[in-house]
Amino acid sequence: MRDISGQRWILTKTMAMDAGCCKVTGVGSYGDAHLLEEPVEYGFGCRVSARRDLPPGGSPPLSIHFTSAALHPLNDDGGFAQVWYTSSIHHTTIVAVAVAVLVVAAARIVHQVCDPWPAAAPVSPQTSASLHLLPRSLTHLTNLPKPKPQSSHPIRLCIAGKESRCFTGMADYSYQSLANSLSTPLANMSPQGRWRRVLLITLVSVIFAVFYFSLPSAYMPTSLAALKYPTAQYASPSNGDTSMEDSMSTILKALYGPILHPVDAANFTAEEGDVYRLHGEPKFTKKLGKRVLILDIDSRPLTAPGQLMDKKLKWKSMRPLSAGMLSHYMFAKIHGYDYKFIRAPDYADRWGTWVKVPMMKEALKTHDYIVFMDSDVMFHYPHLPLEWLLNYWNMTDDTLAMMAIDPNEPQNYDDKGNRFLNTGFVIARQSKRTQDMYRAWAECPSEKKYPGCARWKLDWAHEQAAFGNYLRYDFDRPDDIRVLPCVEANGAPEAVNRGGCKGVFVRHYWVDKGLVAKDLADSVMQYFLPRLHQLYLNTASEHIVDAKGFRLDGADLVELTEEEKANAKAQAEAGKNQKDEGY
Structure with a gap:
């Protein structure tokens, strides 16, 4: 698996992404630019398109995360977008290899079952009697010209029905027949020759697909592409705990x-x-x-x-x-x-x-x-x-x-x-x-x-x-x-x-x-202090105890009479026995 996260790519205003197995996230809308409302995961061979009409001041940045994707700008009509491109060949490679295995297996079956049979092949009467069970594409093989023998090997033919029957005989087989088939015009080729061409083209396509999806490409002139900055030198902690980041953002x-x-x-x-x-x-x-x-x-x-x-x-x-x-x-x-x-x-x-x-x-x-x-x-x-x-x-x-x-x-x-x-x-x-x-x-x-x-x-x-x-x-x-x-x-x-x-x-x-450090403290505290003070006042009933309705008598609190309350209020206004704040 190859990780190229952190690379920067420039795309044109109208873009499409042909992806293998991909997941598009961080999408939304901006003005007239409408993208997917929710993150969507796409299967093999998905295609995601985004068309955007940009405001005069330029385009909003678009953040797209996807895997095994190739980028294709469709036209150059102005505007740029930022795309963070994380690529992995893991899923695409698995799928491509699986398809390749199936293609090879199919080719082997065709090699054993569908190869041209020479007219002189010694086939048993039981086999001849059973040929009517085969598709027409197989039964007329005996009419093909016999290729020049190069090697001989046993042919084993199995026909599945209510009960499986297999027949074995000897046939002259030439690998030159494949070359002969490929050099024959398609209209004149046998069905087996056509199948071989299809299988060969499919196999080549699968091999090309494995190579294609393993390489990230922006399909952009290098003069327009931004530099790719490595980001691993100061990697974030890998413990998966995002609580600190979330709490600080909060x-x-x-x-x-x-x-x-x-x-x-x-x-x-x-x-x-x-x-x-x-x-x-x-x-x-x-x-x-x-x-x-x-x-x-x-x-x-x-x-x-x-x-x-x-x-x-x-x-x-x-x-x-x-x-x-x-x-x-x-x-x-x-x-x-x-x-x-x-x-x-x-x-x-x-x-x-x-x-x-x-x-x-x-x-x-x-x-x-x-x-x-x-x-x-x-x-x-x-x-x-x-x-x-x-x-x-x-x-x-x-x-x-x-x-x-x-x-x-x-x-x-x-x-x-x-x-x-x-x-x-x-x-x-x-x-x-x-x-x-x-x-x-x-x-x-x-x-x-x-x-x-x-x-x-x-x-x-x-x-x-x-x-x-x-x-x-x-x-x-x-x-x-x-x-x-x-x-x-x-x-x-x-x-x-x-x-x-x-x-x-x-x-x-x-x-x-x-x-600078003092200014950083000021830029936090000048906002924090008023909020803290407001919280203090808003919850005053929970933590402020008003004992001014009492007088101190030694170690005891004695509730004031109405006359004593009036006198205490007058003394407070006069500032008797009070010190200046901070003294």
């Missing part, structure tokens, strides 16, 4: 679900009280779901204590950048987006941050929108959906990418005197032009198109300087690159004195990476 839904900001809301009020309003009608009115990929990219192992791949990560010893990537994962879980962490290969001659460029390019082949963040970048409001920000920042059908401008400081200016765009936070939209931009960006240091770009292989600000000095001037249509305000999508409150970059919606902690 916690996140319970914590953030009731307070998620509407995707198409006209405004948003920040924690300081500032109100941010859309500039027009919202483009995105429904959740994008798995069409969005929240993306982390790194080439380092990150297995040291306190790092992301540490199997025993603890809060007090967690390194700040682990907190950042966990916040990205949490944001994706809250809103139902896809999330991937890609361990990228290194460039031999470039600074490590260059790897983000080709990896973003590849990710855009499987998703309509990607959000890449450095590990010191966080969404400050986990309950605020990306769709609202896309509306607020005016993502259009012509936008290639969104990036925040850097602070107004000398080191942040390019050779033309314009401020860099920070590549630590990028929202990119799938399109051919976006692919062209990322390819040109990744190849910039080769200097085939951009002389002088090789400088930024190792010099600060690396890929950011390459984009700022070259790429943004090549891709300069009005909507190509959406420049986001530094105050909204860069910096942090601690950096407000550096060009006002306080990161209202997206915080980038280049000012102090140690603040």
